[in-house]
Amino acid sequence: MIDLLINIDHIATLRNARRETFPDPVHAAALCEQAGADGIVFHLREDRRHITDRDARLLRDTVQSKLDFELSTADDIVQICCELQPDLATLVPERREEVTTEGGLDVLQHRTRLRDVIRRLYDAGIPEVALFLDPDLDQIEAACEVGANCIELHTGDYANAATPAERRALAERLAQGAERAHALGLQIHAGHGLDYRNFRLFADTVPHVKEVSIGFAVIARAVFTGLPEAVREMRRVVKGY
Ligand code: PXP
Numbered sequence: 001m002i003d004l005l006i007n008i009d010h011i012a013t014l015r016n017a018r019r020e021t022f023p024d025p026v027h028a029a030a031l032c033e034q035a036g037a038d039g040i041v042f043h044l045r046e047d048r049r050h051i052t053d054r055d056a057r058l059l060r061d062t063v064q065s066k067l068d069f070e071l072s073t074a075d076d077i078v079q080i081c082c083e084l085q086p087d088l089a090t091l092v093p094e095r096r097e098e099v100t101t102e103g104g105l106d107v108l109q110h111r112t113r114l115r116d117v118i119r120r121l122y123d124a125g126i127p128e129v130a131l132f133l134d135p136d137l138d139q140i141e142a143a144c145e146v147g148a149n150c151i152e153l154h155t156g157d158y159a160n161a162a163t164p165a166e167r168r169a170l171a172e173r174l175a176q177g178a179e180r181a182h183a184l185g186l187q188i189h190a191g192h193g194l195d196y197r198n199f200r201l202f203a204d205t206v207p208h209v210k211e212v213s214i215g216f217a218v219i220a221r222a223v224f225t226g227l228p229e230a231v232r233e234m235r236r237v238v239k240g241y
Pocket of ligand 1: 007009043070090092100101132152190191192193194213214215216217
């Protein structure tokens with residue numbers, strides 16, 4: 001059974017668009033949990049464009065389910081993550097000009113830095129450290145070498161496929177990545193662009209996935225249905241009940 005973690009960054013995006021105090025991502029996280037989410041994800045970006053330090057602290061204090069802190073390898077953000085001790089730290093690439101995370105980490109290029117950061121996160125007591133990766137077998141092997149115990153497969157290209165045939169081919173590629181990661185003993189997560197319609201093919205094709213992180217599709221649907229209903233619907237898609 002795949003666990004559903006909900007990314008609540010876009011609640012903060014909406015709040016910050018009006019420089020308001022609402023809607024509050026901390027309130028959203030509690031509603032997601034009540035509606036059956038298995039965990040909550042947030043990304044404390046270096047430019048603080050959505051989640052703030054205050055949000056991160058309050059989420060750590062209030063989230064009862066699994067808490068996934070997405071972060072870059074910037075020293076000050078790694079320090080905050082170490083202090084907050086989430087259940088899972090997911091390292092992602094970050095570029096200021098991007099609208100959202102684009103593509104996976106280049107582990108081959110940044111081995112030394114990643115090895116150091118992963119060590120710091122474990123030493124702080126964080127039990128799971130994931131690297132966000134494209135389904136590239138060399139990158140997956142490098143993730144294992146630098147000490148990560150999880151990977152999050154980047155499903156953005158799969159989600160953006162132009163045709164059903166392309167989507168099937170990209171699902172197969174994700175499946176090969178998952179097989180290799182599993183053989184290396186890594187835990188497998190996935191996310192980016194997953195939604196109510198493209199999830200099923202993904203789940204039917206890609207083995208060994210323990211959890212998915214889904215944000216935009218759920219928050220966008222919540223505008224019309226309310227957040228609890230949007231989470232319950234996604235939960236039905238992911239778990240089949
Ligand atoms: N996983 C990672 C690493 C991400 O950066 C994001 C986007 O914040 C997601 C999952 C969720 O993607 P989406 O909002 O498209 O569901």
